Amino acid sequence: MTKEKIRGLIARMSLAEKALQLTQLRSDFYPAPGAEAVPTGPFLEADLGEEELYCAGSVLAGAGAEAAAALQRQYMAKNPQGIPLLLMSDVIHGLRTVFPIPLALGCAFDEALAEEAARIAALEAAFSGLHVTFSPMADLARDPRWGRVMESAGEDPFLNARYAAAMVRGYQGDDPAEAGRIGCCVKHFAAYGAAEAGRDYNTVDMSEGVLREFYLPAYKAAVDAGCLMVMTSFNTVFRVPATANPQLLTGLLREEWGFAGTVISDHTAVSEVMNHSTAETGEEAARLCFEAGLDIEMMSLHFHKNLAALVERGEIPEEKLDAAVERVLELKNALGLFEKPFKDADPQREKQLILCAGHRAAARRIAGESAVLLKNDGCLPLATDAGPALVGPFAASRDVLGGWSVFGRTEDCVSLYDALKGRGIAEPPAWEESRVGIDRALEHCRDSGIVIAALGEPSDDTGEAKSKARIGLSAYQEELLCRLAAQGKKVITVVFSGRPLILDKAAEYSAGLFMAWFLGVESGSALADLLYGEAQPGGRLAMTFPRCEGQIPLYYNHYNTGRPPKTASGMGEAFVSAYLDTPNTPLYPFGFGLGYGERRYSAPRLSSARMAWGGSLRASVTAANPGSRPQRETVQLYIRDLSASVVRPVKELKGYRKIDLAPGEEREVSFDIPMEALSFVNGRNQTAVEPGRFRVYIGPDSGTDNQAEFVLDAPEGEIR
Numbered sequence: 128m129t130k131e132k133i134r135g136l137i138a139r140m141s142l143a144e145k146a147l148q149l150t151q152l153r154s155d156f157y158p159a160p161g162a163e164a165v166p167t168g169p170f171l172e173a174d175l176g177e178e179e180l181y182c183a184g185s186v187l188a189g190a191g192a193e194a195a196a197a198l199q200r201q202y203m204a205k206n207p208q209g210i211p212l213l214l215m216s217d218v219i220h221g222l223r224t225v226f227p228i229p230l231a232l233g234c235a236f237d238e239a240l241a242e243e244a245a246r247i248a249a250l251e252a253a254f255s256g257l258h259v260t261f262s263p264m265a266d267l268a269r270d271p272r273w274g275r276v277m278e279s280a281g282e283d284p285f286l287n288a289r290y291a292a293a294m295v296r297g298y299q300g301d302d303p304a305e306a307g308r309i310g311c312c313v314k315h316f317a318a319y320g321a322a323e324a325g326r327d328y329n330t331v332d333m334s335e336g337v338l339r340e341f342y343l344p345a346y347k348a349a350v351d352a353g354c355l356m357v358m359t360s361f362n363t364v365f366r367v368p369a370t371a372n373p374q375l376l377t378g379l380l381r382e383e384w385g386f387a388g389t390v391i392s393d394h395t396a397v398s399e400v401m402n403h404s405t406a407e408t409g410e411e412a413a414r415l416c417f418e419a420g421l422d423i424e425m426m427s428l429h430f431h432k433n434l435a436a437l438v439e440r441g442e443i444p445e446e447k448l449d450a451a452v453e454r455v456l457e458l459k460n461a462l463g464l465f466e467k468p469f470k471d472a473d474p475q476r477e478k479q480l481i482l483c484a485g486h487r488a489a490a491r492r493i494a495g496e497s498a499v500l501l502k503n504d505g506c507l508p509l510a511t512d513a514g515p516a517l518v519g520p521f522a523a524s525r526d527v528l529g530g531w532s533v534f535g536r537t538e539d540c541v542s543l544y545d546a547l548k549g550r551g552i553a554e555p556p557a558w559e560e561s562r563v564g565i566d567r568a569l570e571h572c573r574d575s576g577i578v579i580a581a582l583g584e585p586s587d588d589t590g591e592a593k594s595k596a597r598i599g600l601s602a603y604q605e606e607l608l609c610r611l612a613a614q615g616k617k618v619i620t621v622v623f624s625g626r627p628l629i630l631d632k633a634a635e636y637s638a639g640l641f642m643a644w645f646l647g648v649e650s651g652s653a654l655a656d657l658l659y660g661e662a663q664p665g666g667r668l669a670m671t672f673p674r675c676e677g678q679i680p681l682y683y684n685h686y687n688t689g690r691p692p693k694t695a696s697g698m699g700e701a702f703v704s705a706y707l708d709t710p711n712t713p714l715y716p717f718g719f720g721l722g723y724g725e726r727r728y729s730a731p732r733l734s735s736a737r738m739a740w741g742g743s744l745r746a747s748v749t750a751a752n753p754g755s756r757p758q759r760e761t762v763q764l765y766i767r768d769l770s771a772s773v774v775r776p777v778k779e780l781k782g783y784r785k786i787d788l789a790p791g792e793e794r795e796v797s798f799d800i801p802m803e804a805l806s807f808v809n810g811r812n813q814t815a816v817e818p819g820r821f822r823v824y825i826g827p828d829s830g831t832d833n834q835a836e837f838v839l840d841a842p843e844g845e846i847r
């Protein structure tokens with residue numbers, strides 16, 4: 128539809144219709160197909176008339192091609208302008224073919240896999256009748272107490288930005304109107320991941336420099352990749368709720384980044400402005416959010432109830448209301464809904480595509496890349512005839528989708544036992560969090576020298592409003608490991624969780640340790656492939672694993688302080704920035720993960736010891752596998768700026784390359800470092816580069832000390 132036609136439509140709309148176009152309801156507000164339009168349940172509570180229902184611009188929808196098409200048919204028959212309804216939903220890590228949780232996908236250190244997963248999610252969602260997904264979630268996460276770490280690609284801005292952009296490409300392709308594509312919505316703008324103490328929805332307070340340098344790049348990358356929508360966050364930014372924050376929604380997003388798409392609030396976030404005490408009434412909340420730059424209010428009705436009156440009283444110019452409505456209609460237009468209001472809703476294609484063999488195969492391969500091997504004393508991979516006993520809460524559980532798998536079903540999942548029973552492994556006993564449960568498990572392992580203990584947190588312990596102050600394995604699970612180890616068993620612990628856990632005891636008692644996260648529908652098969660060496664472990668941690676909760680927040684790219692310890696642990700040193708009772712170092716650093724082979728790195732080589740201003744240089748390393756098994760290795764490049772006008776992180780990820788090394792193979796891996804890679808946010812909150820000394824690290828994880836140095840020369844004519 129042309130711009131003129133869209134504007135013509137807007138000219139015919141009443142103020143009330145316009146305000147409703149900016150309102151998102153839930154699809155269960157609408158009567159089921161064939162049912163009479165008798166207002167019930169939520170519909171009644173919301174105090175909406177039938178006419179109003181059919182003017183709301185978008186819904187938070189369920190999936191199913193038939194239901195979606197029926198809803199659209201019903202809606203368009205009653206909408207006074209014949210405007211189609213937008214159907215949005217949370218397709219976070221797959222629709223029915225559920226992929227690993229995003230944090231696990233981050234551990235694959237391969238954004239092409241995230242793009243592939245998003246592409247498949249888009250296919251299943253589009254043919255199920257959805258138009259937009261509320262993904263990617265680009266919130267940088269440093270605090271594993273926060274339950275939503277599972278939705279993000281972890282603690283690093285570089286990795287997060289690459290993933291966010293890749294997912295946008297995966298969902299939208301070149302044209303979101305094309306069959307099999309959907310629009311997407313990056314969230315939660317901004318810095319939702321920095322909730323104090325990891326408690327969901329809690330206050331966020333940080334300097335603008337930190338916000339810009341660490342938290343914003345991933346949202347920006349999604350916007351630059353053409354993401355159609357942005358969702359605001361629940362938290363405050365600079366002491367103003369993000370949803371009512373003009374500095375964020377207009378200054379930064381629209382003016383600085385040039386975002387021309389549609390901005391939606393998070394669920395009831397407009398109402399919550401009153402709880403934040405920056406508005407006293409619903410009318411004030413509506414005005415503040417609208418003026419700040421919000422287009423759509425999700426699931427509260429302050430826009431609907433107040434915008435028309437605010438325009439009539441001259442408090443909001445009608446042109447501003449029209450501009451917001453135009454952005455919503457342009458979104459519908461970008462998705463092709465004016466020409467094809469049902470878009471791809473097609474019950475037959477839906478059935479063919481959902482969980483088809485190709486999608487399942489991709490889910491299994493991607494899951495295998497996302498698990499992280501944390502310890503291996505040589506017990507892995509298992510020999511074909513190893514015949515381990517299998518115990519623990521996740522031994523036979525199909526509850527392995529992880530949070531935010533809104534459309535996923537546990538019956539679609541392959542459990543560890545499902546995958547292992549063909550290999551002669553006995554049925555595990557039911558697990559119980561009690562001494563009885565431990566005894567039963569021990570009895571089951573009596574005659575086995577090798578035990579696979581499938582432990583972890585329930586999948587429902589991570590996700591929204593799932594913060595925890597204690598993030599270890601349960602006491603019973605740790606006791607099981609302790610007693611198995613005391614009996615001389617080789618224990619291979621496989622940990623299921625949506626967040627990093629405190630694994631000090633698990634590491635101590637286990638001969639092999641896998642972080643399995645929640646790997647989606649093919650969890651069990653992917654893990655079996657890895658345990659038996661039929662797939663190579665290539666995952667690397669996208670979040671630091673602390674030794675204990677007291678170290679949190681613990682992340683690799685921290686500043687140095689004026690009193691850094693001389694040793695890595697800092698313990699026993701006087702008057703340094705350290706703990707008396709715990710080392711400064713994590714249990715496992717960011718980027719950490721093992722393969723089945725071995726790896727050795729040469730010292731980094733630089734193409735030059737100096738970089739000319741505006742130039743670049745090349746850093747190379749020789750990675751070798753001196754062992755007798757293949758090694759999948761993720762070579763990681765970090766840089767440290769040794770002196771700058773503001774403090775700089777001790778290391779920053781600037782590149783990574785996944786390679787396969789055959790036994791005995793050596794391979795040169797090179798990274799180009801352009802001058803822009805040395806930029807940072809200076810004291811005036813501008814992105815800048817400053818000449819001086821830089822250290823390059825290339826190694827297997829962020830703990831590496833394998834380094835070389837170079838100097839960035841000042842621009843010609845400038846004396847420093």
Ligand code: BGC
Binds near residue numbers: 314393
């Ligand atoms: C969550 C969002 C989600 C929305 C719609 C909110 O509670 O914070 O991430 O997209 O609900 O389901």
